[in-house]
Amino acid sequence: GEDVEQSLFLSVREGDSSVINCTYTDSSSTYLYWYKQEPGAGLQLLTYIFSNMDMKQDQRLTVLLNKKDKHLSLRIADTQTGDSAIYFCAETLGGASKIIFGSGTRLSIRP
Amino acid sequence: DADVTQTPRNRITKTGKRIMLECSQTKGHDRMYWYRQDPGLGLRLIYYSFDVKDINKGEISDGYSVSRQAQAKFSLSLESAIPNQTALYFCATSENGGGPLPEQFFGPGTRLTVL
Numbered sequence: 001g002e003d004v005e006q007s008l009f010l011s012v013r014e015g016d017s018s019v020i021n022c023t024y025t026d027s028s029s030t031y032l033y034w035y036k037q038e039p040g041a042g043l044q045l046l047t048y049i050f051s052n053m054d055m056k057q058d059q060r061l062t063v064l065l066n067k068k069d070k071h072l073s074l075r076i077a078d079t080q081t082g083d084s085a086i087y088f089c090a091e092t093l094g095g096a097s098k099i100i101f102g103s104g105t106r107l108s109i110r111p
Numbered sequence: 112d113a114d115v116t117q118t119p120r121n122r123i124t125k126t127g128k129r130i131m132l133e134c135s136q137t138k139g140h141d142r143m144y145w146y147r148q149d150p151g152l153g154l155r156l157i158y159y160s161f162d163v164k165d166i167n168k169g170e171i172s173d174g175y176s177v178s179r180q181a182q183a184k185f186s187l188s189l190e191s192a193i194p195n196q197t198a199l200y201f202c203a204t205s206e207n208g209g210g211p212l213p214e215q216f217f218g219p220g221t222r223l224t225v226l
Contacts, residue, residue: 008151031213042115042201042217043154088153092213099215101146103153 004102006089011108018076020105022089025070029091032065034074037086037104046087047074081109114138115218117202123224130189132221134202141207143185144215145169145177147198154201160185161207192225199223 035043089102146154156169
């Protein structure tokens with residue numbers, strides 16, 4: 001089936017690292033994404049990784065992909081209050097004609 | 112100016128009423144999508160359109176219909192609204208054929224409440 005699963009909530013202390021995890025089902029997915037939704041706004045692409053990569057780093061963001069376990073994670077270093085948002089994991093299906101989104105993980109930051 | 116706009120941003124209506132949500136884009140993309148977002152369920156695809164003559168059902172199309180009036184416009188209708196259609200609705204666009212990175216660009220959302 002087409003299922004992308006994530007935990008619903010994560011709370012971290014400001015300055016710590018946040019790790020958001022995701023499992024997906026389609027081993028033929030070409031792209032795997034992380035989208036960010038800030039309060040009252042639509043989703044925006046945060047980062048992505050090609051399926052032939054294991055890791056991608058972009059400033060404070062690190063994406064790890066374990067294809068064997070179909071596991072994707074997003075690590076945010078030095079988490080700030082501006083990182084408070086819902087983070088959606090997503091995968092492509094059908095030759096990139098459709099994107100399947102997970103349920104989203106709400107990240108909250110403690111002072 | 113926003114590339115993907117949705118109107119209205121908020122709407123409260125009663126059971127049985129017909130509602131239309133509109134989406135416009137200035138990105139020149141061929142592909143447009145309608146999603147609904149419910150707490151704990153993420154985004155679910157209602158309908159999508161790859162060009163003006165191509166309309167496809169998503170995973171939860173029952174109770175909804177769409178119209179692709181032009182490349183830039185894609186409307187979602189609820190023919191007879193019911194309370195479980197209360198949700199946040201998002202329109203999105205992407206390049207034709209996926210492009211080098213099939214990113215989707217989202218509108219700001221329409222919050223619909225059906226009483």
